[in-house]
Amino acid sequence: MKYFQQDIECASREKIEAIQNEKIVKQVKHAYDNIPYYRSLMDQKGVKPEDIKGIKDIYKLPFLSKYDLREQYPDGLLAVDKKDVVRIHSTSGTTGKRVIAYYTENDLDLWADCTARAIVAAGGSKEDVVQIAYGYGLFTGGMGLHDGARKVGCMTLPMSSGNTERQIQFMHDLKSTILCCTPSYAAYLGEALKESGLTTKDINLKAGIFGAEPWTESMRKDIEKSLGIKAYDIFGLTELSGPGVSYECEEQAGMHINEDHFYAEIINPETGEVLGDGEKGELVLTSLDKEAFPLIRYRTRDICILNKEKCKCGRSFIRMAKPMGRSDDMLIIRGVNVFPSQIETVLLEQGYTPNYLIEIDRVNNTDTFDIYVELTSEQFSDTIKDVSLKEKELSNALKTMLGINPKTHLVAPKTIARSEGKAVRVNDKRKLID
Amino acid sequence: MxxxxxxxxxxxxxxxxxxxxxxxxxxxxxxxxxxxxxxxxxxxxxxxxxxxxxxxxxxxxxxxxxxxxKVLAIEIPDEPGKFSAILEKLAKADINIEYSYAFTSKESKAVTILRVDDVDKAESIIK
Incomplete structure (x- = not known):
């Protein structure tokens, strides 16, 4: 089996466009009729659902951004009755920064199709044993890939992330053939395998599907070597279901966008103008058939290029390059979305000055995350015990806010460089692009 | 003092x-x-x-x-047992000592600094 749904994955461009034309009309009407906030955005722009006759008219519609999601937290963009919702997922972060995505039964089914396509594209079939080491729970990675693997008919190991020793044991004992997790965890598992005294010959892994954080081609080669596999990229975001918006095939030359469910545009992030084929800009995604949480012209903030050339794998879905950066200040650290403003909020709440420096690096393929915070005389007290306690409190507050644990360092006042104009708060030493 | x-x-x-x-x-x-x-x-x-x-x-x-x-500064005669006698008084009064260090005063006397949780109470006890 080379394709999960050959009829659509390899459909003619005409057929794909016809599907998109039909779906966009319905999707826009659905959003307009059921989301008062979206209706007001369209009204403000003076565009009515009737003006959208096909996918070519999409440029007439307003953009949605994280700002809108924040404004409408928690359920202002929900387009169906709550009784029809069967699951939610969520990004990390606190109120306001958190995104809650809603799914009907049908939404989950279509999402599972998307991840099933990715699994089959990575060589998966009924014969395979899929080890899912993405986190299960609010994070979309675990359950997203799980549902796809189940659809393909794979024996699915819902390992969730962590407990590395057990991961290696199951990988070995149950003869996992496909591993799904973040690329940094894959790299870590590769090292753990070696440390456990096993070689790639002792395990049956043949492929890995890795996503949720940026990774480079050199990292891909490292992982492929250490686990003895072919590593496939997968892309998605919670706002639009989760992983499976696009997926890589055996050509490893860009990720095929599931165009029967998502429509992709590239825009100039400054002007909002739609850019031509092959131009680099911000990726804008539109869901085409979501029931619970339709998102139309959602600005992902990922800087990207689309490739419309036909792929050797036979799929006709266009491909997107790995995102090359962000048009906002969001950082992806160990697979978790982090905004510097979240850190600022915690510092101010805890009585610190907003003078801080975030330092991120990738050591042995794992992200390190350090935050330097200036201690003021007001915050300082005479005993080691009290200062240590303060530092611990700050660490805990940051962990609660961000969903990951940074290493905090208190530093003397005025030691973090002040810059003229826009402050440099982030020192990202990772090489995320080859 | x-x-x-x-x-x-x-x-x-x-x-x-x-x-x-x-x-x-x-x-x-x-x-x-x-x-x-x-x-x-x-x-x-x-x-x-x-x-x-x-x-x-x-x-x-x-x-x-x-x-x-505010810390306690106590001049302690250079004789065995003098410091422990002071500490005993503080312990009896349930005063906790955070840390202590010593130096020599201009008059060449040994001065011990004590950081305690209740400095005023400690001072009145030692007097």
Missing amino acids: TLQQISIFMENKPGMLCEITKFIASKNVNMRALAVADTEKFGIVRIIVDDPTLVNEMLTKEGYATTLT
């Missing part, structure tokens, strides 16, 4: 203590006593000077995180 002690926050890296003492010297201030406490991540320098309020102000102006703390 009690004294105002200056505590200065110090990052745990080479040259920090030197930088602080150099600054104090540049202001022509003589340190009566100095003690350093440290963890793997940071340290606290505690000093006794003649005019703590003024020196503290100079330090904060220079950009140091500092705090003034």
Whole structure:
């Protein structure tokens, strides 16, 4: 089996466009009729659902951004009755920064199709044993890939992330053939395998599907070597279901966008103008058939290029390059979305000055995350015990806010460089692009 | 008697203590006593000077995180058992000692600094 749904994955461009034309009309009407906030955005722009006759008219519609999601937290963009919702997922972060995505039964089914396509594209079939080491729970990675693997008919190991020793044991004992997790965890598992005294010959892994954080081609080669596999990229975001918006095939030359469910545009992030084929800009995604949480012209903030050339794998879905950066200040650290403003909020709440420096690096393929915070005389007290306690409190507050644990360092006042104009708060030493 | 002690926050890296003492010297201030406490991540320098309020102000102006703390300063005769007798009194009164260090006064007397949780109570007990 080379394709999960050959009829659509390899459909003619005409057929794909016809599907998109039909779906966009319905999707826009659905959003307009059921989301008062979206209706007001369209009204403000003076565009009515009737003006959208096909996918070519999409440029007439307003953009949605994280700002809108924040404004409408928690359920202002929900387009169906709550009784029809069967699951939610969520990004990390606190109120306001958190995104809650809603799914009907049908939404989950279509999402599972998307991840099933990715699994089959990575060589998966009924014969395979899929080890899912993405986190299960609010994070979309675990359950997203799980549902796809189940659809393909794979024996699915819902390992969730962590407990590395057990991961290696199951990988070995149950003869996992496909591993799904973040690329940094894959790299870590590769090292753990070696440390456990096993070689790639002792395990049956043949492929890995890795996503949720940026990774480079050199990292891909490292992982492929250490686990003895072919590593496939997968892309998605919670706002639009989760992983499976696009997926890589055996050509490893860009990720095929599931165009029967998502429509992709590239825009100039400054002007909002739609850019031509092959131009680099911000990726804008539109869901085409979501029931619970339709998102139309959602600005992902990922800087990207689309490739419309036909792929050797036979799929006709266009491909997107790995995102090359962000048009906002969001950082992806160990697979978790982090905004510097979240850190600022915690510092101010805890009585610190907003003078801080975030330092991120990738050591042995794992992200390190350090935050330097200036201690003021007001915050300082005479005993080691009290200062240590303060530092611990700050660490805990940051962990609660961000969903990951940074290493905090208190530093003397005025030691973090002040810059003229826009402050440099982030020192990202990772090489995320080859 | 009690004294105002200056505590200065110090990052745990080479040259920090030197930088602080150099600054104090540049202001022509003589340190009566100095003690350093440290963890793997940071340290606290505690000093006794003649005019703590003024020196503290100079330090904060220079950009140091500092705090003034009232500590006990006890002259202890140079004889066996004298220090433990004082500690015993404090222990009986349920006063907790955070830390202690000693220096020699201008009159060549041994002075012990005690940081306790209730400095006023401690002072009245020792008197």
